[in-house]
Amino acid sequence: MSDPQFDPWLTVVIIVGPHRERSAAALASVLSQSIANHLEVVLIDCADASTRPLAGSDHPAVRVHHLPEGAHFGTARAIAAAAARAPVVAFLEEHARALPGWAEALVHAHRGPWTGVGYEVHNGNPGSGRSDINALLSYGLFSPPLARGESRLLSGHNCAYKRDVLLSFGDRLARLLLVDNVLQKLLVGSGYRLFLEPDAKIAHRNEVSASSTARGYLAFHRAFGAARAREGHWSLLRRATYVLLAPAIPLYFIAHFGRTLLRRRSPYLGLFLRNLLYVYFVQLVAAFAQAAGLLFGEGDSPRRFSVFEISEPRPLRTQDD
Numbered sequence: 001m002s003d004p005q006f007d008p009w010l011t012v013v014i015i016v017g018p019h020r021e022r023s024a025a026a027l028a029s030v031l032s033q034s035i036a037n038h039l040e041v042v043l044i045d046c047a048d049a050s051t052r053p054l055a056g057s058d059h060p061a062v063r064v065h066h067l068p069e070g071a072h073f074g075t076a077r078a079i080a081a082a083a084a085r086a087p088v089v090a091f092l093e094e095h096a097r098a099l100p101g102w103a104e105a106l107v108h109a110h111r112g113p114w115t116g117v118g119y120e121v122h123n124g125n126p127g128s129g130r131s132d133i134n135a136l137l138s139y140g141l142f143s144p145p146l147a148r149g150e151s152r153l154l155s156g157h158n159c160a161y162k163r164d165v166l167l168s169f170g171d172r173l174a175r176l177l178l179v180d181n182v183l184q185k186l187l188v189g190s191g192y193r194l195f196l197e198p199d200a201k202i203a204h205r206n207e208v209s210a211s212s213t214a215r216g217y218l219a220f221h222r223a224f225g226a227a228r229a230r231e232g233h234w235s236l237l238r239r240a241t242y243v244l245l246a247p248a249i250p251l252y253f254i255a256h257f258g259r260t261l262l263r264r265r266s267p268y269l270g271l272f273l274r275n276l277l278y279v280y281f282v283q284l285v286a287a288f289a290q291a292a293g294l295l296f297g298e299g300d301s302p303r304r305f306s307v308f309e310i311s312e313p314r315p316l317r318t319q320d321d
Helices: 020-031 073-083 102-109 131-142 163-167 170-176 180-189 210-232 236-263 269-274 276-296 301-311
Strands: 010-016 039-045 062-066 088-091 096-098 116-123 149-151 159-162 194-204
Touching: 010 020, 010 073, 010 102, 010 301, 020 039, 020 096, 039 073, 062 073, 073 088, 073 163, 073 170, 073 301, 088 102, 088 163, 102 116, 102 194, 116 131, 131 194, 131 236, 131 269, 131 276, 159 163, 163 170, 170 180, 170 210, 180 194, 180 210, 210 236, 210 276, 210 301, 236 269, 236 276, 269 276
Parallel strands: 010 039, 010 088, 039 062, 116 194
Antiparallel strands: 088 159, 096 194, 116 159, 149 194
């Protein structure tokens, strides 16, 4: 935005990579919002320097930053938060689209006492391979119809925070923004409040194969395991107990998540039950990846997850991406 006097209500952050068409669709979905004149977009471009500029990135509301060499996804989000000029920073993945009314709903919700606000998440590529069950596993707690109200957990990587609270974490912020669920636990533990807003709707494109899902789970959950132990000051005994129980954790997840779907009378319970073997497989991958993080630290998982996040194909049912 060229006008130094511009005072945006909301800063939207999008981290983009080589998939220019879907990234352009994410950007266009923001620029078409009803309150677009009160938004700024901080675009972090991680694509190779030879890649063509992203369509729409020349819009006056968009500021483009290029990610420093060796920086990961959490670093990109932290750089964007520091660059934001609005009091609220809304993160939107490049393989997601903001649906009509999203930005306005976030601005309205953040007038309340909430540090973070989560979205209602729709499947952006339904019927494409494993996308339906992956959508349930990743965002099933935030799928429509989402109940409005206070929550201890928000939609990961797609949620909006008060900028000043984010920046209060200082040098820790980049590592925390790699794994939102650890950040959110810290916020709640510090007395901050989180909220789910069903009018803030997005459509999120999901992985379509078991191999794709496993790659993402291996990278993310190793980083998650290391982060939750580091930030929670886990003892050696607690780490060892989790590692020993890792083979049983998928069974606990199936029982707990299934009970949650049943209690909510979720229309997705049948989908969950039809895919129990698949659910067991990916949760086993997640459990052993977390165990690796507890034993050996995050390793190169932030880099691997960053590549996965912006580069993994997430095709629609009728096309390849």
